[in-house]
Amino acid sequence: MSKSYENSYRSKSILTTQNLILASLSWGVLALLYFLLFSAKIPGPTGIETRAEWYVIGTNIFEAVAYLGASLLCLRNWRSNQIISSRKVWMLIGIGMLAYFVGGIFFGYTELVLKEEPDVSIGDIFFVLTYLCLGTGMVLALFSRRINLEAWQWLTVVLVGGLGSFLAWWISQQQQPSSNQLALLLNWFYIVSDVVLLIIATIMLLAFWGGKVSLSWRMIAAAAFSLYIADMWFGYAKDLPNYQSGDILEVFWVFSGVLFGMGAVLEYDASLSLKRRASGRKRT
Template sequence: MSKSYDDSYKPKTIFTTQKIILISLGWALLALLYFLLFSAKIPGPNGQEIREAWYLLGTNIFEASAYLGASVLCWRNWQSTQIISSRKVWLFIGLGMLAYFIGGIIFGYIEIGLGQEPDVSIADVFFVMTYLFLGTGMALALFSRRINLEKWQWLIVFAIGALGSFVAWFISQQNQGPSAELAPLWQQIKMVLDWFYVVSDVLLLIIATIMLLAFWGGKVSLSWRMIAAAAFSLYIADMWFKYATNYLLDYQSGDILEVFWVFSGVLFGMGAALEYEASLSLKRRTSGRKRT
Protein backbone atom coordinates (compact mmCIF):
# COMPACT_ATOMS: atom_id res chain seq x y z
CA MET A 1 0.00 0.00 0.00
CA SER A 2 1.44 3.37 -0.99
CA LYS A 3 1.78 6.20 1.49
CA SER A 4 -0.15 8.57 -0.79
CA TYR A 5 -3.10 6.19 -0.85
CA ASP A 6 -3.10 5.95 2.95
CA ASP A 7 -2.97 9.72 3.31
CA SER A 8 -6.05 10.14 1.16
CA TYR A 9 -8.20 8.99 4.06
CA LYS A 10 -6.87 11.54 6.51
CA PRO A 11 -9.28 14.39 7.19
CA LYS A 12 -8.17 17.65 5.62
CA THR A 13 -8.77 19.86 8.61
CA ILE A 14 -6.75 21.77 11.16
CA PHE A 15 -8.98 20.39 13.92
CA THR A 16 -7.56 16.90 14.23
CA THR A 17 -8.94 14.49 16.80
CA GLN A 18 -5.92 15.07 19.03
CA LYS A 19 -6.48 18.83 18.99
CA ILE A 20 -10.21 18.40 19.65
CA ILE A 21 -9.48 16.21 22.67
CA LEU A 22 -6.91 18.68 24.02
CA ILE A 23 -9.28 21.61 23.52
CA SER A 24 -12.10 19.69 25.21
CA LEU A 25 -9.96 18.77 28.21
CA GLY A 26 -8.69 22.33 28.45
CA TRP A 27 -12.25 23.68 28.34
CA ALA A 28 -13.34 21.30 31.12
CA LEU A 29 -10.33 22.28 33.25
CA LEU A 30 -10.96 26.00 32.73
CA ALA A 31 -14.62 25.50 33.68
CA LEU A 32 -13.62 23.67 36.86
CA LEU A 33 -11.18 26.43 37.84
CA TYR A 34 -13.80 29.08 37.05
CA PHE A 35 -16.36 27.41 39.31
CA LEU A 36 -13.82 26.88 42.08
CA LEU A 37 -12.40 30.40 42.04
CA PHE A 38 -15.45 32.57 41.47
CA SER A 39 -18.51 30.71 42.80
CA ALA A 40 -18.34 32.35 46.24
CA LYS A 41 -21.32 34.53 47.15
CA ILE A 42 -21.11 38.21 48.06
CA PRO A 43 -23.46 40.34 50.21
CA GLY A 44 -26.42 41.61 48.22
CA PRO A 45 -28.42 44.84 48.54
CA ASN A 46 -30.85 43.31 51.04
CA GLY A 47 -28.22 41.54 53.11
CA GLN A 48 -28.79 38.30 51.22
CA GLU A 49 -25.72 36.65 49.75
CA ILE A 50 -25.79 36.41 45.97
CA ARG A 51 -23.57 35.47 43.08
CA GLU A 52 -22.46 38.11 40.62
CA ALA A 53 -24.31 38.26 37.30
CA TRP A 54 -21.02 38.13 35.38
CA TYR A 55 -20.18 34.84 37.10
CA LEU A 56 -23.52 33.29 36.14
CA LEU A 57 -23.01 34.53 32.59
CA GLY A 58 -19.64 32.81 32.51
CA THR A 59 -21.08 29.49 33.67
CA ASN A 60 -23.67 29.70 30.90
CA ILE A 61 -20.96 30.39 28.32
CA PHE A 62 -18.91 27.38 29.44
CA GLU A 63 -21.98 25.15 29.34
CA ALA A 64 -23.42 26.43 26.07
CA SER A 65 -20.08 26.19 24.26
CA ALA A 66 -19.61 22.59 25.39
CA TYR A 67 -23.01 21.48 24.07
CA LEU A 68 -22.76 23.46 20.85
CA GLY A 69 -19.35 21.93 20.14
CA ALA A 70 -20.70 18.47 20.92
CA SER A 71 -23.62 18.94 18.52
CA VAL A 72 -21.26 19.97 15.70
CA LEU A 73 -19.04 16.92 16.26
CA CYS A 74 -22.07 14.59 16.41
CA TRP A 75 -23.40 15.98 13.16
CA ARG A 76 -20.00 15.48 11.54
CA ASN A 77 -20.37 11.79 12.38
CA TRP A 78 -23.90 11.76 11.02
CA GLN A 79 -22.73 13.17 7.69
CA SER A 80 -19.76 10.81 7.39
CA THR A 81 -20.29 7.72 5.25
CA GLN A 82 -17.34 6.01 6.95
CA ILE A 83 -18.69 6.11 10.50
CA ILE A 84 -18.72 2.68 12.17
CA SER A 85 -21.93 2.98 14.15
CA SER A 86 -25.32 3.90 12.78
CA ARG A 87 -25.46 7.47 11.53
CA LYS A 88 -28.93 7.82 13.05
CA VAL A 89 -27.34 7.41 16.49
CA TRP A 90 -25.25 10.54 15.99
CA LEU A 91 -28.12 12.42 14.40
CA PHE A 92 -30.28 11.97 17.50
CA ILE A 93 -27.46 12.64 19.95
CA GLY A 94 -26.53 15.75 17.97
CA LEU A 95 -30.12 16.96 18.03
CA GLY A 96 -30.16 16.38 21.78
CA MET A 97 -27.01 18.46 22.21
CA LEU A 98 -28.45 21.28 20.10
CA ALA A 99 -31.72 21.23 22.02
CA TYR A 100 -29.85 21.47 25.32
CA PHE A 101 -27.77 24.35 23.94
CA ILE A 102 -30.88 26.29 22.94
CA GLY A 103 -32.66 25.50 26.20
CA GLY A 104 -29.65 26.63 28.21
CA ILE A 105 -29.43 29.91 26.30
CA ILE A 106 -33.12 30.63 26.90
CA PHE A 107 -32.93 29.64 30.57
CA GLY A 108 -29.83 31.79 31.06
CA TYR A 109 -31.51 34.78 29.44
CA ILE A 110 -34.58 34.42 31.68
CA GLU A 111 -32.48 33.96 34.82
CA ILE A 112 -29.75 36.54 34.17
CA GLY A 113 -31.19 38.93 31.64
CA LEU A 114 -34.72 39.14 33.02
CA GLY A 115 -33.91 38.26 36.63
CA GLN A 116 -36.75 35.74 36.81
CA GLU A 117 -37.00 32.15 38.04
CA PRO A 118 -40.21 30.80 36.49
CA ASP A 119 -41.47 27.32 37.37
CA VAL A 120 -42.17 26.60 33.71
CA SER A 121 -40.69 28.34 30.66
CA ILE A 122 -40.13 27.83 26.94
CA ALA A 123 -36.70 26.43 27.86
CA ASP A 124 -38.44 23.31 29.20
CA VAL A 125 -39.61 22.47 25.68
CA PHE A 126 -36.00 22.15 24.55
CA PHE A 127 -34.91 20.30 27.69
CA VAL A 128 -37.67 17.74 27.09
CA MET A 129 -36.51 17.40 23.48
CA THR A 130 -32.97 16.85 24.79
CA TYR A 131 -33.97 13.79 26.80
CA LEU A 132 -36.11 12.39 24.00
CA PHE A 133 -33.41 12.78 21.34
CA LEU A 134 -30.56 11.71 23.62
CA GLY A 135 -32.41 8.70 24.96
CA THR A 136 -33.33 7.62 21.42
CA GLY A 137 -29.74 7.97 20.19
CA MET A 138 -28.21 6.04 23.07
CA ALA A 139 -30.87 3.32 22.86
CA LEU A 140 -30.22 2.91 19.12
CA ALA A 141 -26.51 2.55 19.87
CA LEU A 142 -27.31 -0.38 22.17
CA PHE A 143 -29.86 -2.02 19.87
CA SER A 144 -27.47 -1.83 16.90
CA ARG A 145 -25.15 -4.29 18.67
CA ARG A 146 -25.86 -7.60 20.34
CA ILE A 147 -25.76 -7.11 24.10
CA ASN A 148 -24.26 -10.16 25.79
CA LEU A 149 -23.58 -9.28 29.41
CA GLU A 150 -22.60 -11.75 32.11
CA LYS A 151 -24.84 -12.30 35.11
CA TRP A 152 -22.56 -10.28 37.38
CA GLN A 153 -22.69 -7.42 34.88
CA TRP A 154 -26.49 -7.43 34.91
CA LEU A 155 -26.27 -7.33 38.71
CA ILE A 156 -24.18 -4.16 38.41
CA VAL A 157 -26.76 -2.65 36.07
CA PHE A 158 -29.53 -3.53 38.51
CA ALA A 159 -27.59 -2.16 41.50
CA ILE A 160 -26.77 1.15 39.81
CA GLY A 161 -30.30 1.47 38.47
CA ALA A 162 -31.74 0.79 41.94
CA LEU A 163 -29.37 3.24 43.60
CA GLY A 164 -30.04 5.91 40.99
CA SER A 165 -33.78 5.40 41.34
CA PHE A 166 -33.59 5.63 45.13
CA VAL A 167 -31.57 8.86 45.01
CA ALA A 168 -34.00 10.37 42.51
CA TRP A 169 -37.01 9.24 44.57
CA PHE A 170 -35.53 10.54 47.83
CA ILE A 171 -34.74 13.94 46.33
CA SER A 172 -38.20 14.17 44.78
CA GLN A 173 -39.92 13.56 48.12
CA GLN A 174 -39.22 17.16 49.07
CA ASN A 175 -40.17 18.43 45.65
CA GLN A 176 -41.28 22.02 45.86
CA GLY A 177 -44.75 22.42 44.50
CA PRO A 178 -45.50 24.91 41.75
CA SER A 179 -46.16 28.49 42.71
CA ALA A 180 -49.71 29.24 43.81
CA GLU A 181 -49.69 32.11 41.33
CA LEU A 182 -49.67 29.63 38.45
CA ALA A 183 -52.92 28.63 36.81
CA PRO A 184 -54.07 25.06 37.58
CA LEU A 185 -53.06 23.89 34.10
CA TRP A 186 -49.50 25.19 34.50
CA GLN A 187 -49.27 23.63 37.95
CA GLN A 188 -50.07 20.26 36.42
CA ILE A 189 -47.50 20.82 33.68
CA LYS A 190 -44.89 21.68 36.32
CA MET A 191 -45.55 18.42 38.20
CA VAL A 192 -45.40 16.36 35.00
CA LEU A 193 -42.12 18.00 33.99
CA ASP A 194 -40.54 17.35 37.38
CA TRP A 195 -41.25 13.64 37.17
CA PHE A 196 -40.34 13.46 33.48
CA TYR A 197 -36.87 14.82 34.23
CA VAL A 198 -36.36 12.44 37.15
CA VAL A 199 -37.47 9.34 35.22
CA SER A 200 -35.44 10.37 32.16
CA ASP A 201 -32.30 10.83 34.25
CA VAL A 202 -32.67 7.35 35.73
CA LEU A 203 -33.29 5.74 32.32
CA LEU A 204 -30.23 7.45 30.85
CA LEU A 205 -28.21 6.27 33.85
CA ILE A 206 -29.28 2.66 33.23
CA ILE A 207 -28.57 2.89 29.49
CA ALA A 208 -25.17 4.43 30.21
CA THR A 209 -24.32 1.60 32.62
CA ILE A 210 -25.24 -1.07 30.07
CA MET A 211 -23.27 0.81 27.43
CA LEU A 212 -20.23 1.08 29.68
CA LEU A 213 -20.21 -2.66 30.37
CA ALA A 214 -21.16 -3.81 26.87
CA PHE A 215 -18.66 -1.64 25.01
CA TRP A 216 -15.74 -2.12 27.39
CA GLY A 217 -12.45 -3.08 25.76
CA GLY A 218 -10.88 -2.11 22.46
CA LYS A 219 -10.04 1.18 20.80
CA VAL A 220 -13.40 1.52 19.08
CA SER A 221 -15.28 1.24 22.37
CA LEU A 222 -13.46 4.22 23.89
CA SER A 223 -15.92 6.63 22.30
CA TRP A 224 -18.88 4.89 23.96
CA ARG A 225 -17.18 4.95 27.34
CA MET A 226 -17.02 8.73 26.93
CA ILE A 227 -20.72 8.83 26.02
CA ALA A 228 -21.55 6.75 29.10
CA ALA A 229 -19.44 9.04 31.30
CA ALA A 230 -21.28 12.03 29.80
CA ALA A 231 -24.63 10.53 30.82
CA PHE A 232 -23.31 9.92 34.35
CA SER A 233 -22.17 13.54 34.54
CA LEU A 234 -25.59 14.74 33.37
CA TYR A 235 -27.24 12.64 36.08
CA ILE A 236 -24.97 14.08 38.80
CA ALA A 237 -25.63 17.68 37.74
CA ASP A 238 -29.38 17.16 37.42
CA MET A 239 -29.70 15.40 40.76
CA TRP A 240 -27.65 18.05 42.51
CA PHE A 241 -29.74 20.85 41.04
CA LYS A 242 -32.95 19.13 42.05
CA TYR A 243 -31.63 18.47 45.54
CA ALA A 244 -30.43 22.06 45.94
CA THR A 245 -33.70 23.60 44.77
CA ASN A 246 -35.73 21.27 47.00
CA TYR A 247 -33.65 21.23 50.18
CA LEU A 248 -31.54 24.41 50.24
CA LEU A 249 -33.27 27.64 51.11
CA ASP A 250 -33.06 30.35 48.42
CA TYR A 251 -30.69 28.32 46.27
CA GLN A 252 -28.93 30.26 43.51
CA SER A 253 -27.46 28.76 40.35
CA GLY A 254 -23.72 28.40 39.93
CA ASP A 255 -22.69 25.97 42.65
CA ILE A 256 -19.61 23.84 42.07
CA LEU A 257 -21.42 20.60 41.21
CA GLU A 258 -23.13 22.32 38.30
CA VAL A 259 -19.79 22.05 36.51
CA PHE A 260 -20.84 18.48 35.69
CA TRP A 261 -23.17 19.95 33.08
CA VAL A 262 -20.09 21.32 31.35
CA PHE A 263 -18.31 17.97 31.79
CA SER A 264 -21.29 16.22 30.21
CA GLY A 265 -21.22 18.36 27.07
CA VAL A 266 -17.43 18.00 26.81
CA LEU A 267 -17.60 14.20 27.15
CA PHE A 268 -20.32 13.89 24.51
CA GLY A 269 -18.11 15.88 22.13
CA MET A 270 -15.04 13.78 22.96
CA GLY A 271 -17.02 10.61 22.35
CA ALA A 272 -18.09 11.84 18.93
CA ALA A 273 -14.53 12.85 18.01
CA LEU A 274 -13.08 9.50 19.11
CA GLU A 275 -15.72 7.60 17.13
CA TYR A 276 -14.87 9.64 14.03
CA GLU A 277 -11.14 8.92 14.40
CA ALA A 278 -11.72 5.22 15.08
CA SER A 279 -13.90 4.96 11.97
CA LEU A 280 -11.22 6.57 9.78
CA SER A 281 -8.52 4.33 11.25
CA LEU A 282 -10.59 1.21 10.62
CA LYS A 283 -11.27 2.35 7.06
CA ARG A 284 -7.56 2.87 6.40
CA ARG A 285 -6.66 -0.57 7.80
CA THR A 286 -9.40 -2.28 5.79
CA SER A 287 -8.35 -0.53 2.57
CA GLY A 288 -4.73 -1.40 3.25
CA ARG A 289 -5.52 -5.10 3.49
CA LYS A 290 -7.45 -4.96 0.21
CA ARG A 291 -4.51 -3.35 -1.58
CA THR A 292 -1.93 -5.92 -0.44
Protein backbone atom coordinates (compact mmCIF):
# COMPACT_ATOMS: atom_id res chain seq x y z
CA MET A 1 0.00 0.00 0.00
CA SER A 2 1.52 3.35 -1.04
CA LYS A 3 2.11 6.15 1.40
CA SER A 4 -0.13 8.54 -0.58
CA TYR A 5 -2.98 6.03 -0.42
CA GLU A 6 -2.48 5.63 3.33
CA ASN A 7 -2.59 9.39 3.86
CA SER A 8 -5.73 9.69 1.71
CA TYR A 9 -7.46 6.87 3.57
CA ARG A 10 -6.50 8.32 6.95
CA SER A 11 -7.81 11.80 6.05
CA LYS A 12 -11.09 10.34 4.77
CA SER A 13 -11.51 8.22 7.88
CA ILE A 14 -11.03 11.29 10.09
CA LEU A 15 -13.44 13.53 8.17
CA THR A 16 -16.46 11.31 8.70
CA THR A 17 -19.90 12.78 9.26
CA GLN A 18 -19.91 11.62 12.87
CA ASN A 19 -16.51 13.18 13.62
CA LEU A 20 -17.36 16.47 11.92
CA ILE A 21 -20.71 16.78 13.71
CA LEU A 22 -19.07 15.90 17.03
CA ALA A 23 -16.33 18.47 16.44
CA SER A 24 -18.90 21.14 15.54
CA LEU A 25 -21.03 20.44 18.61
CA SER A 26 -17.95 20.39 20.83
CA TRP A 27 -16.80 23.75 19.45
CA GLY A 28 -20.22 25.26 20.12
CA VAL A 29 -20.33 23.90 23.68
CA LEU A 30 -16.78 25.06 24.41
CA ALA A 31 -17.66 28.52 23.10
CA LEU A 32 -20.75 28.67 25.32
CA LEU A 33 -18.76 27.64 28.40
CA TYR A 34 -16.04 30.16 27.53
CA PHE A 35 -18.54 33.01 27.25
CA LEU A 36 -20.37 31.95 30.42
CA LEU A 37 -17.28 31.53 32.58
CA PHE A 38 -15.09 34.43 31.49
CA SER A 39 -17.34 37.18 30.07
CA ALA A 40 -17.67 39.05 33.38
CA LYS A 41 -16.12 42.51 33.48
CA ILE A 42 -13.50 43.42 36.06
CA PRO A 43 -12.52 46.90 37.33
CA GLY A 44 -9.62 48.40 35.40
CA PRO A 45 -6.90 50.86 36.49
CA THR A 46 -9.23 53.79 35.82
CA GLY A 47 -12.10 52.20 37.73
CA ILE A 48 -14.05 51.38 34.56
CA GLU A 49 -15.08 47.74 34.30
CA THR A 50 -13.65 45.99 31.27
CA ARG A 51 -13.12 42.48 30.02
CA ALA A 52 -9.66 40.94 29.92
CA GLU A 53 -7.98 41.33 26.54
CA TRP A 54 -7.15 37.61 26.41
CA TYR A 55 -10.87 36.87 26.74
CA VAL A 56 -11.80 39.10 23.79
CA ILE A 57 -9.03 37.47 21.74
CA GLY A 58 -10.53 34.10 22.61
CA THR A 59 -14.00 35.12 21.44
CA ASN A 60 -12.52 36.20 18.10
CA ILE A 61 -10.76 32.84 17.77
CA PHE A 62 -13.97 30.93 18.46
CA GLU A 63 -15.82 32.93 15.80
CA ALA A 64 -13.00 32.74 13.25
CA VAL A 65 -12.62 28.97 13.52
CA ALA A 66 -16.40 28.45 13.30
CA TYR A 67 -16.77 30.49 10.10
CA LEU A 68 -13.59 29.24 8.46
CA GLY A 69 -14.65 25.66 9.14
CA ALA A 70 -18.15 26.34 7.79
CA SER A 71 -16.65 27.88 4.66
CA LEU A 72 -14.44 24.85 3.98
CA LEU A 73 -17.33 22.42 4.51
CA CYS A 74 -19.69 24.41 2.26
CA LEU A 75 -17.06 24.69 -0.47
CA ARG A 76 -16.49 20.93 -0.19
CA ASN A 77 -20.16 20.51 -1.13
CA TRP A 78 -19.70 22.91 -4.03
CA ARG A 79 -16.81 20.87 -5.41
CA SER A 80 -18.59 17.53 -5.02
CA ASN A 81 -20.42 16.10 -8.03
CA GLN A 82 -22.55 13.96 -5.71
CA ILE A 83 -24.39 16.80 -3.95
CA ILE A 84 -28.11 16.47 -4.66
CA SER A 85 -28.89 20.17 -4.18
CA SER A 86 -27.54 22.99 -6.32
CA ARG A 87 -23.78 23.30 -6.06
CA LYS A 88 -24.13 27.01 -6.77
CA VAL A 89 -26.05 27.38 -3.50
CA TRP A 90 -23.17 25.90 -1.52
CA MET A 91 -20.65 28.00 -3.41
CA LEU A 92 -22.51 31.17 -2.43
CA ILE A 93 -22.92 30.12 1.21
CA GLY A 94 -19.27 29.06 1.34
CA ILE A 95 -18.11 32.42 -0.04
CA GLY A 96 -20.39 34.14 2.47
CA MET A 97 -18.83 32.21 5.35
CA LEU A 98 -15.32 32.96 4.10
CA ALA A 99 -16.18 36.65 3.76
CA TYR A 100 -17.50 36.72 7.32
CA PHE A 101 -14.28 35.08 8.52
CA VAL A 102 -12.15 37.72 6.80
CA GLY A 103 -14.42 40.54 8.01
CA GLY A 104 -14.11 39.25 11.57
CA ILE A 105 -10.31 39.25 11.27
CA PHE A 106 -10.35 42.91 10.26
CA PHE A 107 -12.84 43.75 13.01
CA GLY A 108 -10.72 42.04 15.66
CA TYR A 109 -7.53 43.68 14.39
CA THR A 110 -9.16 47.12 14.51
CA GLU A 111 -10.51 46.58 18.03
CA LEU A 112 -7.61 44.74 19.67
CA VAL A 113 -4.52 45.98 17.87
CA LEU A 114 -5.41 49.47 16.67
CA LYS A 115 -7.68 50.13 19.68
CA GLU A 116 -10.17 51.86 17.42
CA GLU A 117 -13.94 51.68 16.95
CA PRO A 118 -14.58 53.32 13.56
CA ASP A 119 -18.09 53.64 12.17
CA VAL A 120 -16.89 52.12 8.88
CA SER A 121 -13.94 49.79 8.32
CA ILE A 122 -12.52 47.49 5.66
CA GLY A 123 -14.28 44.62 7.42
CA ASP A 124 -17.65 46.06 6.36
CA ILE A 125 -16.83 45.23 2.74
CA PHE A 126 -16.67 41.56 3.63
CA PHE A 127 -19.72 41.68 5.92
CA VAL A 128 -21.78 43.19 3.08
CA LEU A 129 -20.51 40.43 0.78
CA THR A 130 -21.58 37.88 3.40
CA TYR A 131 -25.18 39.06 3.44
CA LEU A 132 -25.39 39.27 -0.35
CA CYS A 133 -24.02 35.74 -0.80
CA LEU A 134 -26.05 34.20 2.02
CA GLY A 135 -29.28 35.84 0.92
CA THR A 136 -28.81 34.80 -2.71
CA GLY A 137 -27.79 31.26 -1.79
CA MET A 138 -30.73 30.70 0.56
CA VAL A 139 -33.21 32.13 -1.97
CA LEU A 140 -31.84 29.80 -4.66
CA ALA A 141 -32.21 26.89 -2.25
CA LEU A 142 -35.88 27.76 -1.79
CA PHE A 143 -36.46 28.13 -5.53
CA SER A 144 -34.99 24.68 -6.07
CA ARG A 145 -37.89 23.20 -4.12
CA ARG A 146 -41.58 23.80 -4.72
CA ILE A 147 -42.88 25.98 -1.90
CA ASN A 148 -46.34 24.79 -0.90
CA LEU A 149 -46.99 26.17 2.56
CA GLU A 150 -50.37 26.00 4.24
CA ALA A 151 -52.22 29.09 5.44
CA TRP A 152 -51.07 28.73 9.06
CA GLN A 153 -47.48 28.41 7.87
CA TRP A 154 -47.69 31.63 5.86
CA LEU A 155 -49.25 33.25 8.91
CA THR A 156 -46.24 32.10 10.94
CA VAL A 157 -43.91 33.64 8.37
CA VAL A 158 -45.80 36.94 8.55
CA LEU A 159 -45.75 36.94 12.37
CA VAL A 160 -42.04 36.14 12.58
CA GLY A 161 -41.24 38.71 9.91
CA GLY A 162 -43.37 41.32 11.66
CA LEU A 163 -41.83 40.70 15.08
CA GLY A 164 -38.34 40.63 13.61
CA SER A 165 -38.95 43.88 11.75
CA PHE A 166 -40.38 45.56 14.85
CA LEU A 167 -37.40 44.52 16.98
CA ALA A 168 -34.96 45.72 14.33
CA TRP A 169 -36.84 49.04 14.01
CA TRP A 170 -36.93 49.50 17.80
CA ILE A 171 -33.20 48.85 18.11
CA SER A 172 -32.44 51.27 15.28
CA GLN A 173 -34.38 53.98 17.18
CA GLN A 174 -32.21 53.40 20.26
CA GLN A 175 -28.96 53.90 18.36
CA GLN A 176 -27.14 57.19 18.37
CA PRO A 177 -27.54 58.90 14.97
CA SER A 178 -24.33 59.02 12.96
CA SER A 179 -23.19 62.00 10.93
CA ASN A 180 -21.37 59.61 8.60
CA GLN A 181 -23.74 58.94 5.71
CA LEU A 182 -21.92 55.76 4.69
CA ALA A 183 -22.16 54.41 8.24
CA LEU A 184 -25.88 55.24 8.30
CA LEU A 185 -26.40 53.48 4.97
CA LEU A 186 -24.47 50.41 6.13
CA ASN A 187 -26.46 50.28 9.35
CA TRP A 188 -29.75 50.16 7.48
CA PHE A 189 -28.34 47.62 5.05
CA TYR A 190 -27.47 45.32 7.96
CA ILE A 191 -30.87 45.80 9.58
CA VAL A 192 -32.81 45.07 6.40
CA SER A 193 -30.54 42.14 5.54
CA ASP A 194 -31.02 40.56 8.97
CA VAL A 195 -34.80 40.80 8.66
CA VAL A 196 -34.76 39.39 5.11
CA LEU A 197 -32.57 36.46 6.20
CA LEU A 198 -34.92 35.88 9.15
CA ILE A 199 -37.93 35.68 6.83
CA ILE A 200 -36.10 33.40 4.38
CA ALA A 201 -34.98 31.17 7.27
CA THR A 202 -38.55 30.89 8.55
CA ILE A 203 -39.85 29.88 5.12
CA MET A 204 -36.97 27.43 4.77
CA LEU A 205 -37.65 25.91 8.19
CA LEU A 206 -41.29 25.29 7.31
CA ALA A 207 -40.74 24.25 3.70
CA PHE A 208 -37.94 21.78 4.44
CA TRP A 209 -39.55 20.24 7.53
CA GLY A 210 -39.39 16.45 7.61
CA GLY A 211 -37.01 13.88 6.19
CA LYS A 212 -33.29 13.24 6.53
CA VAL A 213 -32.43 15.24 3.42
CA SER A 214 -34.22 18.28 4.83
CA LEU A 215 -32.28 18.21 8.11
CA SER A 216 -29.37 20.09 6.58
CA TRP A 217 -31.61 23.00 5.60
CA ARG A 218 -33.14 23.16 9.05
CA MET A 219 -29.59 23.65 10.33
CA ILE A 220 -29.08 26.45 7.79
CA ALA A 221 -32.32 28.09 8.95
CA ALA A 222 -31.21 27.81 12.59
CA ALA A 223 -27.87 29.37 11.63
CA ALA A 224 -29.67 32.37 10.14
CA PHE A 225 -31.77 32.72 13.31
CA SER A 226 -28.58 32.69 15.40
CA LEU A 227 -27.02 35.34 13.17
CA TYR A 228 -30.11 37.52 13.62
CA ILE A 229 -29.97 37.21 17.43
CA ALA A 230 -26.29 38.13 17.60
CA ASP A 231 -26.65 41.03 15.16
CA MET A 232 -29.66 42.46 16.96
CA TRP A 233 -27.86 42.33 20.29
CA PHE A 234 -24.78 43.99 18.82
CA GLY A 235 -26.92 46.70 17.23
CA TYR A 236 -28.47 47.41 20.63
CA ALA A 237 -25.39 47.04 22.82
CA LYS A 238 -22.74 48.87 20.79
CA ASP A 239 -24.11 52.27 21.80
CA LEU A 240 -24.31 51.41 25.50
CA PRO A 241 -21.83 53.18 27.81
CA ASN A 242 -18.41 51.47 27.92
CA TYR A 243 -19.45 48.77 25.48
CA GLN A 244 -16.85 46.09 24.83
CA SER A 245 -17.31 43.05 22.63
CA GLY A 246 -17.70 39.66 24.25
CA ASP A 247 -21.20 39.82 25.76
CA ILE A 248 -22.86 36.47 26.31
CA LEU A 249 -25.39 36.83 23.47
CA GLU A 250 -22.52 37.27 21.02
CA VAL A 251 -21.92 33.54 21.34
CA PHE A 252 -24.73 33.22 18.79
CA TRP A 253 -22.23 34.35 16.16
CA VAL A 254 -20.24 31.23 16.95
CA PHE A 255 -23.41 29.14 16.94
CA SER A 256 -24.27 30.53 13.51
CA GLY A 257 -20.97 29.45 12.00
CA VAL A 258 -21.21 26.05 13.68
CA LEU A 259 -24.75 25.47 12.37
CA PHE A 260 -23.85 26.48 8.81
CA GLY A 261 -21.02 23.96 8.94
CA MET A 262 -23.27 21.24 10.35
CA GLY A 263 -25.80 21.90 7.61
CA ALA A 264 -23.10 21.39 5.00
CA VAL A 265 -21.94 18.14 6.62
CA LEU A 266 -25.48 16.73 6.82
CA GLU A 267 -26.17 17.63 3.19
CA TYR A 268 -22.97 15.91 2.12
CA ASP A 269 -23.83 12.78 4.09
CA ALA A 270 -27.43 12.67 2.82
CA SER A 271 -26.23 13.08 -0.77
CA LEU A 272 -23.78 10.18 -0.46
CA SER A 273 -26.49 7.99 1.10
CA LEU A 274 -28.91 8.68 -1.75
CA LYS A 275 -26.22 8.02 -4.35
CA ARG A 276 -25.33 4.70 -2.71
CA ARG A 277 -28.97 3.62 -2.60
CA ALA A 278 -29.46 4.63 -6.23
CA SER A 279 -26.37 2.72 -7.38
CA GLY A 280 -27.49 -0.31 -5.34
CA ARG A 281 -30.87 -0.37 -7.11
CA LYS A 282 -29.15 -0.18 -10.50
CA ARG A 283 -26.96 -3.20 -9.72
CA THR A 284 -29.95 -5.29 -8.68
